[in-house]
Amino acid sequence: MSEARIKELQDLLNQYNYEYHVLDKPSIPDAEYDRLLKELMSLEEQFPALKTPDSPTQRVGGAILDSFNKVEHRTPMLSLGNAFNETDLRDFDRRIRQVVGDHISYVCELKIDGLAVSLRYENGQFIQGATRGDGSVGEDITANLKTIRSIPLRLSEPVSLEVRGEAFMSKKSFEALNAIKEEKGEELAANPRNAAAGSLRQLDPKIAASRNLDVYFYSIADVGETGVDSHSQGLDYLDKLGFKTNQERRKCTSIEEVIEFVQGWVEKRPHLPYEIDGMVIKVDSLDQQIELGTTAKSPRWAIAFKFPAEEVVTKLVDIELS
């Protein structure tokens, strides 16, 4: 019966897509994926009523937009205060201890150098996605986000929540894009972050789909009813739901451990397949995050440790060697 086959193919292809783009562990060859996708597309043409929005055939939308609608974020997308050296990190730790006492653990994450996005899911289905904008109002880029293969169109559980992440372009995709731009005599993109931003702001989803964008999710906007009571549990919950989170995160029980972990990444950073501009350090306990609260625009429970810009370091090395 075709309806059953359509449902089976939708589930299969969503699973294969998850294995390839989220786990980076494909279980079937690409040709097999393409064959099944073609079978599903022809069956959905015969039974349009079963062509659900979360079907894998619906990733590359139709219409070319003439502008983006505005989206008001239900909870503001905060920006991060910066730390530039160990003293700044120790000051951050001291300020926190003065409020919540000495029983603290931190989560350290790579600070992906892309652009912040917010995605809303209802009953496990991807409904709407937006840019950060000014933190309160962003642009509706749902159609472009649907083209990003690592974004699940359907979660493993029928939950409703809003998640935040960083959309980015890998160094390889960036080089490939600029090689094409060079051939066409177009102006090159300055860096992967700008290339990702420009790609997500394309009014034609087909162009966004061609840019090999990716996303790492890093927070749940409204942990309310999820029942998690720490940031690290929240990230594990996102993994369980089928979101792609960055696995290089580390739970640290002291600022000394944070400093050691951060220093380690200064050396490892050039070997990453994507750009990072620092590390993000967050208080793990959600109760302590609430106790610490936020300023007008930044959380008091998180800080970004900024690395010097990668290209600057390269230039300095060039000068020394020349």
Ligand SMILES: NC(=O)c1cnc(OC2CCCC2)nc1N
């Ligand atoms: N670029 C990143 O990788 C990144 C950015 N922001 C955050 O957390 C912000 C969000 C809410 C307060 C702290 N985490 C990250 N990993």
